[in-house]
Amino acid sequence: TQLLEQSPQFLSIQEGENLTVYCNSSSVFSSLQWYRQEPGEGPVLLVTVVTGGEVKKLKRLTFQFGDARKDSSLHITAAQPGDTGLYLCAGDPGGYNKLIFGAGTRLAVHP
Amino acid sequence: NAGVTQTPKFQVLKTGQSMTLQCAQDMNHEYMSWYRQDPGMGLRLIHYSVGAGITDQGEVPNGYNVSRSTTEDFPLRLLSAAPSQTSVYFCASNRRRNTEAFFGQGTRLTVV
Numbered sequence: 001t002q003l004l005e006q007s008p009q010f011l012s013i014q015e016g017e018n019l020t021v022y023c024n025s026s027s028v029f030s031s032l033q034w035y036r037q038e039p040g041e042g043p044v045l046l047v048t049v050v051t052g053g054e055v056k057k058l059k060r061l062t063f064q065f066g067d068a069r070k071d072s073s074l075h076i077t078a079a080q081p082g083d084t085g086l087y088l089c090a091g092d093p094g095g096y097n098k099l100i101f102g103a104g105t106r107l108a109v110h111p
Numbered sequence: 112n113a114g115v116t117q118t119p120k121f122q123v124l125k126t127g128q129s130m131t132l133q134c135a136q137d138m139n140h141e142y143m144s145w146y147r148q149d150p151g152m153g154l155r156l157i158h159y160s161v162g163a164g165i166t167d168q169g170e171v172p173n174g175y176n177v178s179r180s181t182t183e184d185f186p187l188r189l190l191s192a193a194p195s196q197t198s199v200y201f202c203a204s205n206r207r208r209n210t211e212a213f214f215g216q217g218t219r220l221t222v223v
């Protein structure tokens with residue numbers, strides 16, 4: 001059982017479409033991180049959300065942290081082929097010094 | 112800047128062999144960790160360290176050992192390789208807990 005559940009597992013869309021991916025847990029997190037991973041590379045941090053209800057924008061990417069700090073979402077507006085990759089959420093449940101990852105959402109954006 | 116360096120990039124082992132995956136970081140980070148990545152499973156934490164001389168188990172520690180004698184190095188030892196340990200292994204370092212994790216480029220391990 002994954003502590004952080006990500007959905008959908010796969011997403012295949014056309015360039016210009018909007019999409020949202022989700023990261024859910026029954027545990028409370030002091031913060032959640034979102035990473036993107038490209039083939040053959042390690043994950044790279046996109047954003048960290050810390051405060052319940054927080055919304056952060058990174059160009060066409062909008063990240064939201066749930067009020068109860070148990071879930072987060074990533075919304076991409078007008079997706080581009082360069083957005084293709086594996087999107088991972090991660091957090092430290094209960095402050096035990098462990099950074100746990102979800103299974104990821106694999107996004108493919110077609111021209 | 113080297114960041115996090117993992118060696119080797121690729122390795123094939125026979126069942127029962129032992130080996131050490133190397134990880135070094137040059138950012139003076141306190142926190143280091145090892146993950147394995149399997150299809151559909153995301154990254155699963157094997158072992159982690161909050162500083163030199165301190166290590167602890169993650170989600171999937173069985174069959175692996177670690178030590179942290181210096182801040183820079185965090186090697187992962189496979190004691191007796193099994194086919195179930197075929198995976199891509201990533202080492203990461205953080206300045207401290209809950210800050211950005213910097214990853215190496217990974218080691219693709221196949222156990223036959």
